[in-house]
């Protein structure tokens with residue numbers, strides 16, 4: 333009954349865990365949800381007010397398919413202010429979240445016969461975005477103790493003239509790893525040699541804790557084939573508003589706009605008005621959020637490393653930790669995989685996490701620290717207790 337296309341994609345594991353947590357909560361269980369991929373803060377008030385004003389002002393109709401000119405100009409201002417990147421409006425496309433931006437870009441550039449490099453562990457959606465186009469995801473390993481930077485020899489072995497694209501995601505979901513400029517530059521060199529597109533997913537660019545973030549397109553000399561993807565979701569706690577954007581090659585932007593026009597017509601008009609305020613208004617809440625996340629990161633990394641048999645690298649960004657629990661997984665024990673362990677935390681202690689398998693790494697579990705300090709402490713106490721019970 334279904335097309336081959338739909339058979340090539342799998343449901344999002346992270347959204348599935350969120351649904352499972354909601355189910356348990358509805359059943360009256362006191363669940364601590366560390367599976368979430370969104371800030372636990374409300375959208376800043378100035379942004380909400382801009383959304384309300386947009387309704388009062390009657391901005392409730394279709395906008396141009398690729399986004400309003402005013403929002404494109406706001407994106408240009410933001411990219412220049414924060415990332416030292418200069419674009420014109422023909423190089424900007426507004427979409428319904430960066431997920432939509434990335435999906436569109438894969439659709440217009442990739443097809444059967446192409447190979448796309450994805451660094452593992454990877455954000456759950458990348459392989460599906462690629463597979464649905466008919467192209468083949470090619471996984472390259474990374475170094476956990478070095479912010480999950482690529483293992484360059486593995487990349488060298490897997491990149492070829494068939495490589496049509498390389499997807500970078502730093503800071504990373506699920507690892508939180510932030511790559512050095514040197515690592516990014518090496519990738520750009522590899523890409524240039526094979527004439528491949530570089531997708532730089534920069535959704536977490538404002539959430540780095542140990543160094544200032546540098547955009548991929550700023551680093552390269554020849555950035556004609558670098559596409560930059562950013563989002564209002566994580567930076568401004570606006571996940572539900574659904575505004576993301578792409579910056580780069582005008583022809584690709586035009587093609588993505590054509591696809592978008594025939595699928596969603598345009599991004600939400602009210603959310604676009606609010607996004608202008610987010611990108612160009614007061615930025616102080618962004619740094620406040622960053623400080624809170626940094627303290628939580630330090631807390632959760634410390635707690636995990638103090639648990640026997642757990643190894644947690646300190647991620648430089650985003651709001652995830654990705655500890656290694658392989659010492660608890662054995663073929664002849666009741667915990668054989670990350671799925672088993674994540675389910676064990678859920679069933680025994682009502683702590684929701686995401687199994688690393690979904691991200692291509694079965695030794696790990698992803699915990700999000702976009703949760704209150706109290707919840708983090710209770711969750712870590714429970715995880716520690718449940719590990720002790722396993723021994």
Ligand SMILES: Cc1ncc(COP(=O)(O)O)c(C=O)c1O
Pocket residue numbers: 369428429430431432455501504505533535562563564565571574575576
């Ligand atoms: C790595 C990464 N890219 C893109 C997105 C998409 O964000 P949005 O569509 O909300 O802008 C997410 C969201 O979880 C993400 O983690």
